[in-house]
Amino acid sequence: MYFDSWAGFLAMEGHGLYVWSAYVIAMMVIAYNLIAPLLAKRRVVAEVRRQERLIRSKVVVRDFKAITENSLERVEGLEPVHRAVERGVQ
Amino acid sequence: MNWTFFHKLGSPKWFYDISSKWLPWLQVSSLVLILVALVWGLAFTPPDYLQGNSYRIIFIHVPASFLAQAVYLMMATAAAVTLIWKIKLADMALKVMAPIGASFCVLSLATGAIWGQPTWGTWWVWDARLTAMLILLFLYIGIVALRGAIQTTEAAAKACAILSLVGVVNIPIIKFSVDWWNTLHQGATLKLTEKPSMAPEMLWPLLLSIAGFYLFFTLVMVLRLRIEILSRERKTRWVKELVS
DSSP, rough: OOHHHHHHHHHHGGTHHHHHHHHHOOOOOOOOHHHHHHHHHHHHHHHHHHHHHHHHHHHHHHHHHHHHHHHHHHHOOOOOOOHHHHHHHH | OHHHHHTTOOOOOHHHHHHHHHHHHHHHHHHEEEEEEEHIIIIIIIOOOTTGGGGGHHHHHHHHHHHHHHHHHHHHHHHHHHHOOOOOOHHHHHHHHHHHHHHHHHHHHHHHHHHHHHHHSSSSOOHHHHHHHHHHHHHHHHHHHHHHHHHHHHHHHHHHHHHHHHHTTHHHHHHHHHHSOSSSSSOOOOOOSOSSSOOOOHHHHHHHHHHHHHHHHHHHHHHHHHHHHHHHHTTSHHHHHHHH
C-alpha cells in the first residue's frame, strides 16, 4: 500500500476530490450499463405478455360474436353486444 | 474447416441460447478484473513524479476512451454487415451498442475534464483530441436519435447503418490528432509497435483495467442484445413459450 493512513488515501495529497469524483462517475456509468438491461427486460416481457392476452381476448370476442350475431342485431335500438365488447378491448 | 457456425451466427434464437452460457463467465471475469485493477491503481501504485496522485484517473480514462472508439468501430462493422448481407442480428447489435458506446464516451470526456483541471489548469480546451472525442459523442447520440425517429425497423436499420459508416472517418482523426496537431493532450502512452512509455508498476494495473472494461462491455452488450432479440422476435413461438 502506498498511503500510510485512510485519511491520506482519501486526501491523495490534495488531488482527492479529482480522483474520487472520476471514480464515482465511473461507478455510475457501470451501474447504468447494468441497470438499463434489467429495466428493458421487464418492459419487453410485459409487452410480450400483453400481446398474448390481447390475442386470447380477441378469440373470445370472435366466439361470442358468432353466437349472438343473428339473434341480437334484429332487436331494434340495441347496440350489438359484441361491438361494445370490442370497443372495450381495443 | 467447418463453417456452419458462421451461418448460425445470423440466427437470433441460436445466439440467445448459446449466449446464456457465456454470461456467468463474463460477469465474474469483468467484475473481478475491474475491481483488482482499480484497487491496485488507487492504493498500490506510486504517484507520478510530475502529476502526483491525479494521474490515478488514467486507470479509468484510458480504458473508457479505448472502448468509446472500439465500440464505434464494431458498430461500423455491424453496419457494413447489415447493408451487405441484411443480417438481422447485425442490426440488433448496432442498435444495442450505441447507448453503451455513448456512456463510455461520456465517461472519457468527464474523467478527462476532471484530470485536465489539476494538470492543465482548465476543465476544457478546444484541443484537437478533445474536439474529435466530442464529435464522437454527438455521432453516438445522433445514431440513437435517428433510430428513435424512424418508425419502420428496416428503414431505421438502413439509415443508422449509413450514418455509422459515414461517422467512422472520425476514428482515425481521434487516433492521430495528438500527432497532427501538437496541442495540450499528451501523446499515446500505449503503442503496439513500441515499448510503453510507462513504468511496469503503473502499466500492469492499466492493462488489467483495459481488459476488465472490454469484458464488461462484452457482458452488457450481450445482455442488451438478448433483450433486443426477445423484443424483435416476440411474434415467434419460442419467445412466447420462453416468456409465459
